[in-house]
Amino acid sequence: MAKSSSGQAIGTVAMRWHGDRLELLDQRLLPAEEHWLVADGAATVAQCITDMVVRGAPAIGISAAYGVALAAHHAGTADWRGEVDRAIRMLAESRPTAVNLFWALDKMQQVVSHCGTQDEAISRLGQAAVRLHEEDLAANLAMADYGLEVIGTEKPVSVLTHCNTGALATGGYGTALGVVRRLHEQQLLKRVYADETRPWLQGSRLTAWELVRDQIPVTLNADGAAAAIMAAGKVAWVLVGADRITANGDVANKIGTYNLAVLARHHRIGFMVVAPSSTVDMSLESGQDIPIEQREGTEVREIRGVPLAPVDVDVFNPVFDVTPAALIDAIVTEKGVVRNPEITGMKALFT
Ligand SMILES: CSC[C@H]1O[C@H](OP(=O)(O)O)[C@H](O)[C@@H]1O
Numbered sequence: 001m002a003k004s005s006s007g008q009a010i011g012t013v014a015m016r017w018h019g020d021r022l023e024l025l026d027q028r029l030l031p032a033e034e035h036w037l038v039a040d041g042a043a044t045v046a047q048c049i050t051d052m053v054v055r056g057a058p059a060i061g062i063s064a065a066y067g068v069a070l071a072a073h074h075a076g077t078a079d080w081r082g083e084v085d086r087a088i089r090m091l092a093e094s095r096p097t098a099v100n101l102f103w104a105l106d107k108m109q110q111v112v113s114h115c116g117t118q119d120e121a122i123s124r125l126g127q128a129a130v131r132l133h134e135e136d137l138a139a140n141l142a143m144a145d146y147g148l149e150v151i152g153t154e155k156p157v158s159v160l161t162h163c164n165t166g167a168l169a170t171g172g173y174g175t176a177l178g179v180v181r182r183l184h185e186q187q188l189l190k191r192v193y194a195d196e197t198r199p200w201l202q203g204s205r206l207t208a209w210e211l212v213r214d215q216i217p218v219t220l221n222a223d224g225a226a227a228a229i230m231a232a233g234k235v236a237w238v239l240v241g242a243d244r245i246t247a248n249g250d251v252a253n254k255i256g257t258y259n260l261a262v263l264a265r266h267h268r269i270g271f272m273v274v275a276p277s278s279t280v281d282m283s284l285e286s287g288q289d290i291p292i293e294q295r296e297g298t299e300v301r302e303i304r305g306v307p308l309a310p311v312d313v314d315v316f317n318p319v320f321d322v323t324p325a326a327l328i329d330a331i332v333t334e335k336g337v338v339r340n341p342e343i344t345g346m347k348a349l350f351t
Pocket residue numbers: 055056057058162163164165166169170175176202240241242243253254255319
């Protein structure tokens with residue numbers, strides 16, 4: 001396994017970087033099977049992103065960065081720069097919503113533009129991808145502390161989460177699930193209620209897997225049970241991640257997040273978005289400008305080939321929705337917290 005800048009092996013529960021290949025835990029098979037795929041080129045990394053072998057906004061950006069490094073490593077010497085440029089374009093086509101992907105590719109483009117030889121590109125792109133990975137992990141840890149500050153340390157709380165925002169989705173600790181881990185470490189977590197998160201089931205298959213594995217108290221619930229959980233006063237906060245945050249503080253996240261924001265406001269429960277600054281897109285004024293990914297209808301009609309609906313029924317399957325800033329109590333980034341983003345937008349932290 002390749003070494004980080006501190007000389008430590010760089011890897012997480014979901015990805016392992018070796019310099020000439022990237023190993024990815026196939027998240028489509030969890031929790032039943034822990035199977036690793038080996039990506040030895042940018043095309044394989046791009047396909048793994050599209051097919052959601054690896055998913056989660058920060059993890060998408062990190063794996064794409066490694067994909068660019070692989071493109072330099074395996075390029076023919078004649079046109080190595082052209083091959084790297086084509087790899088960047090291919091990776092940019094892999095999924096449309098998580099801005100972390102485009103943020104990471106832009107970082108890698110800047111690095112390669114300063115490289116004169118292929119050897120230099122191989123070395124500097126590999127170092128840049130590792131650095132981007134390490135910085136995301138550091139951001140996770142900083143956000144966990146900010147999230148704890150927002151929630152407070154007076155008494156233990158229970159929270160509700162949606163989708164998966166843990167080590168599987170990031171550089172290795174988690175965004176919203178990083179706050180959960182910090183609460184647990186500080187004996188300030190009573191329980192996590194984890195939405196199963198239809199249709200791809202990131203909650204039941206991934207979040208429950210992570211939390212059970214880490215012995216963090218978790219109760220899995222159907223998405224439709226979230227309202228009853230809130231009405232029963234079982235949770236004090238809803239904690240979610242993000243795939244893109246626009247200048248006015250609107251947030252694109254997993255489909256069903258908007259539902260939770262409306263419910264949380266109705267029940268006077270805190271609604272917190274936790275996302276690194278690589279998720280903030282100041283070039284977009286509001287959430288209506290965010291491209292929302294539509295995926296295949298089979299993801300709703302069936303599970304692993306088992307039909308759950310008539311094979312020819314029409315399906316509406318946007319995999320993200322947009323929560324307006326007015327419904328968000330705090331947006332936690334590694335640079336600090338934006339409280340009541342409806343008032344200031346993100347310009348308080350991002351100029
Ligand atoms: C910290 S992960 C952020 C975000 O990404 C997930 O989407 P997907 O599983 O489709 O990649 C989900 O929206 C998470 O909240």
